[in-house]
Amino acid sequence: xxxxxxxxxxxxxxxxxxxxxxxxxxxxxxxxxxxxxxxxxxxxxxxxxxxxxxxxxxxxxxxxxxxxxxxxxxxxxxxxxxxxxxxxxxxxxxxxxxxxxxxxxxxxxxxxxxxxxxxxxxxxxxxxxxxxxxxxxxxxxxxxxxxxxxxxxxxxxxxxxxxxxxxxxxxxxxxxxxxxxxxxxxxxxxxxxxxxxxxxxxxxxxxxxxxxxxxxxxxxxxxxxxxxxxxxxxxxxxxxxxxxxxxxxxxxxxxxxxxxxxxxxxxxxxxxxxxxxxxxxxxxxxxxxxxxxxxxxxxxxxxxxxx
Amino acid sequence: xxxxxxxxxxxxxxxxxxxxxxxxxxxxxxxxxxxxxxxxxxxxxxxxxxxxxxxxxxxxxxxxxxxxxxxxxxxxxxxxxxxxxxxxxxxxxxxxxxxxxxxxxxxxxxxxxxxxxxxxxxxxxxxxxxxxxxxxxxxxxxxxxxxxxxxxxxxxxxxxxxxxxxxxxxxxxxxxxxxxxxxxxxxxxxxxxxxxxxxxxxxxxxxxxxxxxxxxxxxxxxxxxxxxxxxxxxxxxxxxxxxxxxxxxxxxxxxxxxxxxxxxxxxxxxxxxxxxxxxxxxxxxxxxxxxxxxxxxxxxxxxxxxxxxxxxxxxxxxxxxxxxxxxxxxxxxxxxxxxxxxxxxxxxxxxxxxx
Numbered sequence: 038x039x040x041x042x043x044x045x046x047x048x049x050x051x052x053x054x055x056x057x058x059x060x061x062x063x064x065x066x067x068x069x070x071x072x073x074x075x076x077x078x079x080x081x082x083x084x085x086x087x088x089x090x091x092x093x094x095x096x097x098x099x100x101x102x103x104x105x106x107x108x109x110x111x112x113x114x115x116x117x118x119x120x121x122x123x124x125x126x127x128x129x130x131x132x133x134x135x136x137x138x139x140x141x142x143x144x145x146x147x148x149x150x151x152x153x154x155x156x157x158x159x160x161x162x163x164x165x166x167x168x169x170x171x172x173x174x175x176x177x178x179x180x181x182x183x184x185x186x187x188x189x190x191x192x193x194x195x196x197x198x199x200x201x202x203x204x205x206x207x208x209x210x211x212x213x214x215x216x217x218x219x220x221x222x223x224x225x226x227x228x229x230x231x232x233x234x235x236x237x238x239x240x241x242x243x244x245x246x247x248x249x250x251x252x253x254x255x256x257x258x259x260x261x262x263x264x265x266x267x268x269x270x271x272x273x274x275x276x277x278x279x280x281x282x283x284x285x286x287x288x289x290x291x292x293x294x295x296x297x298x299x300x301x302x303x304x305x306x307x308x309x310x311x312x313x314x315x316x317x318x319x320x321x322x323x324x325x326x327x328x329x330x331x332x333x334x335x336x337x338x339x340x341x342x343x344x
Numbered sequence: 345x346x347x348x349x350x351x352x353x354x355x356x357x358x359x360x361x362x363x364x365x366x367x368x369x370x371x372x373x374x375x376x377x378x379x380x381x382x383x384x385x386x387x388x389x390x391x392x393x394x395x396x397x398x399x400x401x402x403x404x405x406x407x408x409x410x411x412x413x414x415x416x417x418x419x420x421x422x423x424x425x426x427x428x429x430x431x432x433x434x435x436x437x438x439x440x441x442x443x444x445x446x447x448x449x450x451x452x453x454x455x456x457x458x459x460x461x462x463x464x465x466x467x468x469x470x471x472x473x474x475x476x477x478x479x480x481x482x483x484x485x486x487x488x489x490x491x492x493x494x495x496x497x498x499x500x501x502x503x504x505x506x507x508x509x510x511x512x513x514x515x516x517x518x519x520x521x522x523x524x525x526x527x528x529x530x531x532x533x534x535x536x537x538x539x540x541x542x543x544x545x546x547x548x549x550x551x552x553x554x555x556x557x558x559x560x561x562x563x564x565x566x567x568x569x570x571x572x573x574x575x576x577x578x579x580x581x582x583x584x585x586x587x588x589x590x591x592x593x594x595x596x597x598x599x600x601x602x603x604x605x606x607x608x609x610x611x612x613x614x615x616x617x618x619x620x621x622x623x624x625x626x627x628x629x630x631x632x633x634x635x636x637x638x639x640x641x642x643x644x645x646x647x648x649x650x651x652x653x654x655x656x657x658x659x660x661x662x663x664x665x666x667x668x669x670x671x672x673x674x675x676x677x678x679x680x681x682x683x684x685x686x687x688x689x690x691x692x693x694x695x696x697x698x699x
Binding site: 137 | 348481487492495499502625628672677678681682
């Protein structure tokens with residue numbers, strides 16, 4: 038039995054990880070009161086830049102950094118428009134996605150068809166030899182470990198740290214936070230940058246580990262699913278973790294159903310994550326009062342300090 | 345240091361200057377981009393923006409590409425004004441193609457003048473159907489229309505692939521994922537001999553005029569504007585937010601569906617797995633460049649059509665990757681959003697007295 042379940046759980050983790058990175062990044066951005074709809078574009082730029090860096094330097098570590106930097110760079114473009122030029126967040130985020138899709142395709146021209154082995158697994162001595170639990174929890178690639186560290190780190194930051202409190206205050210009422218002397222624009226800039234960097238890592242995970250290659254539009258809507266995950270999670274980090282694994286699971290049904298001989302057209306299987314996203318959105322959004330309670334109150338609202 | 349000072353009232357002139365400025369900035373950025381790619385910038389710009397429309401055939405192609413962009417751009421302009429973010433027009437376009445294509449195959453053996461209108465109607469219904477799911481989920485369950493309409497775009501694209509590999513497949517087509525080539529009764533008439541410019545262009549211009557009348561002369565248009573600018577005031581005046589959401593989505597869904605079926609019965613002539621190079625997404629840019637105005641969308645549609653056409657020409661003439669088109673489109677939207685800041689603000693040197 039474990040022979041069957043173990044590979045499923047292992048692919049589940051690799052499918053969930055890019056969603057987890059991107060959704061946690063977006064969660065932090067949204068908690069500061071900014072909705073960045075450019076996740077898909079930032080992930081694609083992360084994926085292509087990560088892969089290109091790996092291709093050029095031969096170092097997967099630098100590849101991850103390259104993806105992170107590309108995501109952050111894209112996010113800073115968004116931040117400049119939204120925070121400095123007061124552009125509205127929804128169209129600017131869309132512009133970021135459209136731009137990212139085009140630019141990543143352009144950068145990736147020469148990279149189509151190149152393939153690598155993927156990120157190496159890092160086995161924790163002794164612990165990785167425990168049957169079943171060992172390979173699952175202690176013999177993974179570095180980014181999977183990092184994704185858990187990130188999730189728990191952000192959880193602590195949001196709920197226990199002073200800076201997290203300030204971030205949430207800025208997201209809930211930028212005017213009040215500004216009046217108290219907090220630098221709203223600077224805090225938001227950092228939150229947007231963090232969101233972009235994490236989207237970049239999520240994208241890089243796709244091109245460095247999940248399917249170690251570059252293909253145009255390879256994120257296939259994962260950036261949008263990450264945005265939906267934040268709503269699903271009611272802006273709570275622990276539930277982002279849960280949601281990412283739930284959606285990772287839906288993503289891999291296709292892989293394993295065919296191996297098990299299920300006779301369903303592949304296109305129908307591929308529809309599942311998108312349909313599931315819609316169902317989940319409907320279930321969560323039904324309760325408007327609950328959304329109002331949890332959503333950052335200043336989300337998408339423009340900030341004009343009147344001094 | 346410079347700082348932005350809010351204007352006492354929005355600048356009317358900047359509303360119209362902003363797209364021009366944005367276009368110039370995009371061209372400048374294009375020069376840099378082409379130099380980085382190692383091609384002569386002037387040759388590239390010429391291949392992109394001049395060569396494609398220097399022949400009659402090219403001008404016809406411009407309209408072929410502009411037709412779906414105008415149709416969707418006009419409807420999105422109305423929707424965005426109302427604050428309804430239908431981002432999934434691409435999916436509604438594909439559903440229009442699926443419904444309209446199915447109708448065209450159904451009438452394959454028949455001839456008659458009534459066939460084409462029925463096919464177009466089927467396409468509109470397809471788009472309406474797909475958009476009504478979004479409207480239903482938004483009004484009944486408060487589900488964010490940006491995300492649901494986008495998810496449905498992926499579903500529609502997979503559905504099209506499923507059908508083209510299955511029921512739509514040409515029985516004599518050696519198992520290629522393509523439908524039969526439509527019969528002549530199912531094809532839009534060509535307007536000018538020697539081009540591919542078809543009757544859809546006239547529909548697009550009429551839709552643009554109709555959109556303008558709706559927005560500026562009707563009560564519904566007034567409601568759309570009020571609900572977009574001040575939803576609370578609109579609700580107090582007794583306008584129904586749900587009604588506006590339904591109307592905005594149905595308008596854009598129907599227009600996108602029509603665009604999809606026009607692509608099939610116009611330039612394509614059969615059902616293929618890919619029937620749109622992202623017209624539904626580019627139409628978002630059309631709406632913004634056209635200042636969320638139906639007549640503006642007409643001109644913006646022609647401009648975005650040129651970006652597609654230019655990308656193809658630059659690929660053939662200079663061996664540039666087709667992805668350049670997407671980069672140009674993205675930059676144009678960025679620059680226009682950036683330039684729009686000057687509608688509400690002006691730049692002034694920071695006065696020392698405040699500090």
